[in-house]
Amino acid sequence: MGTYPVGSYLPSENEICEQFDTTRTTVRRALDELLKNGFIEKEHGRGSRVVERRKSLGLLTVKGFSEALDHNKRTVILQEPTSQPWDDRIPFRLSETEKEGNAIYFQRLRYVNGKPIMLEHNWYSDLKLQQLKASEFIEGSFFKTLSQNFLIEMKGSEQELRAESANAEVARFLNIERGAPVLHISIRFTTSKPGFYLYSEVYCNTSRYPVSNSYFL
Amino acid sequence: MGTYPVGSYLPSENEICEQFDTTRTTVRRALDELLKNGFIEKEHGRGSRVVERRKSLGLLTVKGFSEALDHNKRTVILQEPTSQPWDDRIPFRLSETEKEGNAIYFQRLRYVNGKPIMLEHNWYSDLKLQQLKASEFIEGSFFKTLSQNFLIEMKGSEQELRAESANAEVARFLNIERGAPVLHISIRFTTSKPGFYLYSEVYCNTSRYPVSNSYFL
DNA sequence: AAGTGGTCTAGACCACGCG
DNA sequence: GCGTGGTCTAGACCACTTT
Numbered sequence: 001m002g003t004y005p006v007g008s009y010l011p012s013e014n015e016i017c018e019q020f021d022t023t024r025t026t027v028r029r030a031l032d033e034l035l036k037n038g039f040i041e042k043e044h045g046r047g048s049r050v051v052e053r054r055k056s057l058g059l060l061t062v063k064g065f066s067e068a069l070d071h072n073k074r075t076v077i078l079q080e081p082t083s084q085p086w087d088d089r090i091p092f093r094l095s096e097t098e099k100e101g102n103a104i105y106f107q108r109l110r111y112v113n114g115k116p117i118m119l120e121h122n123w124y125s126d127l128k129l130q131q132l133k134a135s136e137f138i139e140g141s142f143f144k145t146l147s148q149n150f151l152i153e154m155k156g157s158e159q160e161l162r163a164e165s166a167n168a169e170v171a172r173f174l175n176i177e178r179g180a181p182v183l184h185i186s187i188r189f190t191t192s193k194p195g196f197y198l199y200s201e202v203y204c205n206t207s208r209y210p211v212s213n214s215y216f217l
Numbered sequence: 218m219g220t221y222p223v224g225s226y227l228p229s230e231n232e233i234c235e236q237f238d239t240t241r242t243t244v245r246r247a248l249d250e251l252l253k254n255g256f257i258e259k260e261h262g263r264g265s266r267v268v269e270r271r272k273s274l275g276l277l278t279v280k281g282f283s284e285a286l287d288h289n290k291r292t293v294i295l296q297e298p299t300s301q302p303w304d305d306r307i308p309f310r311l312s313e314t315e316k317e318g319n320a321i322y323f324q325r326l327r328y329v330n331g332k333p334i335m336l337e338h339n340w341y342s343d344l345k346l347q348q349l350k351a352s353e354f355i356e357g358s359f360f361k362t363l364s365q366n367f368l369i370e371m372k373g374s375e376q377e378l379r380a381e382s383a384n385a386e387v388a389r390f391l392n393i394e395r396g397a398p399v400l401h402i403s404i405r406f407t408t409s410k411p412g413f414y415l416y417s418e419v420y421c422n423t424s425r426y427p428v429s430n431s432y433f434l
Numbered sequence: 435a436a437g438t439g440g441t442c443t444a445g446a447c448c449a450c451g452c453g
Numbered sequence: 454g455c456g457t458g459g460t461c462t463a464g465a466c467c468a469c470t471t472t
Contacts, residue, residue, distance in 0.1 A: 012438060023462050028439085038375075043411065045438050045469035056377060060277075080323065110254060132358060156433035158255075162423040163398035164378035179345075181380035181398035186427075194451090206379040210403075213430065215278060216373035229457060240443050245458085262450035262457050411469095 009047040010040065036216050039060070041093055047055040057112070059185070060159065060213035065118070065142040072113050077134040078173075079107035083126050090123065090199045091160060092188045093201065097195060101127035107120070112209055119173045128196040146191070153192040158160055160186040170203045183211060226264040227257065242245050253433050254278070269351055274329070276402070276421070277376065277430035282327055282335070283358040294351040295390075296324035300343050307340065307416045308377060309405040314412060318344035323351065329426055336390045338418040343415040363408070369410040377403040387420045400428060 003022065004010060011019065013083045016027045031048055037214045038054045059065065067074070086094060086103045103123040110118040122142070138144040146152040171178040183206045189198040204211060223228060228236065233244045248265060251257045254270045272361040276282065282290070303311060303320045318338040327335040339359070347368065363369040379401045388395040400423045406415040421428060 014438085023464085024439095025463090026461065029460090031439095044440070045471075047438060047470095049445065054375065060376075060431060080460085095380065104279045156431065158271065159277075159430045159432075160427040161277075161400060161430065162427045163400040163421070165398050165424075181382050183378060183380040183400070204379075204380070206381075209375040213277060213376040213378065214373065215376075231457085240445085240460095242444090246441090247459095259458065260451085261459070262452080341448065402468060 001131060004050045006050050007184050012047060020026045020214055027145050032216075036214070039174050054212055054214065056210050056212040057068050057117075057204075058213075059118075059202070059211045064141065064143045064154070066139065066144070074077075074111040074114075076109045076111070077104065077106065078109055081106040081131050083131060087121070092158070092187045092197075092199060097127065098197070100126045101125055102213075104129070104131050115205075115208065115211060116174050119170055119203040123199045125196065126192065134203060146212050151192075152196065155190045155192055157190065158188045161180070162186075164203075164205070174203065176207075177206055180205075180207075182206075188213050220284050221267045223267050223269050229264060231304060249433075250372070250394065255431050258265070258405075266377070271429055273427050273429040275430075276332075276428045281363055282359045283356065283360065283361070291328040291331075293326045294323065295326055296322065297351055298323040298348050304338070304340060305336070306418055308403045309375070309414075309416060312412060312414075314344065315342045315414070317320050321346070321348050332422075332425065333391050334422050334426060336387055336420040337429075340416045342413065345410065365386070368394075368409075369413065372407045372409055374407065375405045379403075381420075383420070391420065391422045393422055393424075397422075397424075402428075 010016070010031075013027050013031070017024055020027070020055065028050070031040065032161075033040070034048075035042060039050065040048045041051050042048045065075075081104050083102045084105050087105070104126050105121070107122070108120045109116055110120060114163065116159055129152075132142075132145065136145065138148055143154060146154075163181055163186045165179045166174065166176055166182045168178055170176075170182055171180065174182065176182070183204040185200075185202040187198075187200040187202065189200070191197065195205050227233070227248075227324070229243050230241055230248070234241055237244070248257065248259070251265075252259060256267065257265045259266050276283070299322050300319045301322050303316065305321070305360045313377055321343050321407075322338070322340050324339070325337045326333055328338065341386075343351065345361075346369075349359075349362065354381065355365055360371060363371075380398055381401045382396045383391065383399045384395055387393075387399055391399065393399070400421040402419040402421065404415075404417040404419065408414065
């Protein structure tokens with residue numbers, strides 16, 4: 001085991017099989033993961049080559065902000081998780097069971113290289129998971145906390161994207177002029193816990209850092 | 218074989234195996250495709266349920282505009298494919314072989330329900346594929362043409378998204394005010410033909426129709 | 435011809451939902 | 454307990470690239 005420089009080829013799938021005493025199917029699943037996250041490119045008949053990792057925020061992948069690379073990041077909690085009624089802004093249909101309870105809401109502001117870049121509103125059902133404290137977030141990451149403390153993993157997401165003019169609140173937090181264009185992303189995360197979803201409304205200043213996405217297969 | 222209404226469950230994977238005389242692996246690959254395209258949801262221990270197809274443009278998937286559902290769509294060619302130097306606007310690194318030749322460029326304006334929604338600039342290397350005529354596009358689709366006439370399939374895409382203010386050109390074509398927020402998407406499509414990429418710069422009016430995306434696994 | 439990734443068959447075991 | 458989807462082993466054949 002080791003580290004492979006950008007541009008070099010990984011061992012062939014069959015060699016990796018021997019090295020880790022496993023099968024092609026499993027090795028290929030692992031390589032597909034690397035492919036999807038932009039670490040390698042596969043070349044039919046030639047091999048799998050390490051490519052330079054994409055820059056920019058990588059927001060659109062399910063991995064979440066904390067795992068985006070290559071930038072100095074900081075997150076400020078603007079609103080501790082609190083129980084309150086569901087918000088009209090959520091553009092996804094809530095399930096009946098979700099609607100029976102309240103929402104746990106929290107708000108964060110995320111900085112990249114010292115500049116406020118993303119304003120984030122988050123909700124989840126208080127019937128499915130207790131109220132957490134932001135100070136308990138593992139390494140500041142909500143996803144890591146769900147994974148390690150509750151064995152809840154992200155399975156996927158649906159997103160709607162809009163270019164909008166910043167309203168007063170967004171402009172204030174992102175330190176931009178009112179009316180400046182911001183990228184508004186509505187996300188519904190599905191999780192490994194049945195019926196448990198996370199909803200996020202994100203407002204993003206993309207003038208310095210574009211949001212990136214990759215799609216494979 | 219038949220059609221399954223929204224909300225109903227598909228036969229189990231084992232039943233599908235018998236029905237089509239194939240194996241779990243293959244059936245699961247097919248179901249994962251349906252999952253990724255938002256037709257079904259899988260529920261561990263219960264089954265796979267047909268869900269209502271997502272609305273909105275579905276632009277961010279690799280499938281392309283023509284396969285987005287549920288809207289009346291029309292495409293107008295603003296600029297026939299022509300050979301010209303590569304454009305500075307493309308934010309992706311071009312390969313050395315691409316830079317040796319010119320680009321084939323074409324421009325399209327796409328309407329949804331009678332309103333202009335997307336302004337699209339497209340480039341590909343003239344060294345890798347001949348110049349096509351827009352009138353030869355199969356069902357108006359560039360991707361279908363590549364697939365059926367040249368056996369070139371889309372394998373994936375990288376995208377960068379920005380919220381911007383419409384400049385004069387974009388405002389004119391999208392019939393919006395200058396300075397209004399538009400979603401700017403830069404796309405690099407990878408294809409099954411080695412070294413052959415498609416580059417698109419898309420400007421999208423998202424005030425009526427948000428752009429949607431799904432991400433699974 | 436040999437080696438690579440792409441796809442497939444065949445079958446095992448596990449985790450989850452439900453009766 | 455049983456059927457479901459999730460993951461894995463083991464191995465075959467094909468398409469593509471390189472020597």
